[in-house]
Amino acid sequence: MMDERRAAVVVGVGASSGLGAALARRFAQEGLQVFIAGLTKGKLAAVEKEIRSTGGHAKAIVTDATVEKEVTELFNKVASAGFPLEIVAYNVGANVPAPLLETSTELFQTLWQQNCLGGFLVGREAIKHMVPQKRGTLLFTGATASLRARPPFTAFASAKASLRALAQSMAREFGPQGIHVIHAVIDGAIEGEQAKSRFPELVQQKGEAGLVKPEAIADTYWALHCQHPSAWTHEIDLRPFKEPF
Structure with a gap:
């Protein structure tokens, strides 16, 4: 081992304003060596530079989470760096709205691969x-659709529900072995570049404090990591105070 730092891996890092980047920054603030993985080299490089500029430790690795070989290589690189693995966050969450009769087999498979297979x-x-x-x-990282399926998000909801089932099974199998597995239901739109570009009307409608702040989610993820094993949380839901549920 190179030093006493431990490693965090965040899969699904995009723009600096997104949740993946917020998680990476939060973990780096706690002194972890953060490995950030995503599809876009430029975005990863920008987040890596940002973390390093504030004294944190980060390394960007371009990775397609739906490709088994690339995921294996990602974790092999983490192990080769010599830092024991402390935290892994799976934050990939592709969503494409489509009515059922307009949902192609290809779209259904793609959303399942990104949200569940990865x-x-x-x-x-x-x-x-x-x-x-x-x-x-x-x-x-889950979503409202992890619990409730509504059109036109049938494909997305089935994939997110599958991810939730996967997390439950992992928690039951590996919790007794000391592994804390958590599924976080983000019940609301996350404030950031994606929401503003894809759903500008929704963002305007929600108004002040109507979206979930990535930094607030990151704080909660860190608090969950710090829980004592005698009082672990498996599932948690997070939403703005004005969000109906």
């Missing part, structure tokens, strides 16, 4: 590295 691949590799040390936290 979670399985990342979770499995994380567990492989955490079980021998009998500790570690594995976080999955």
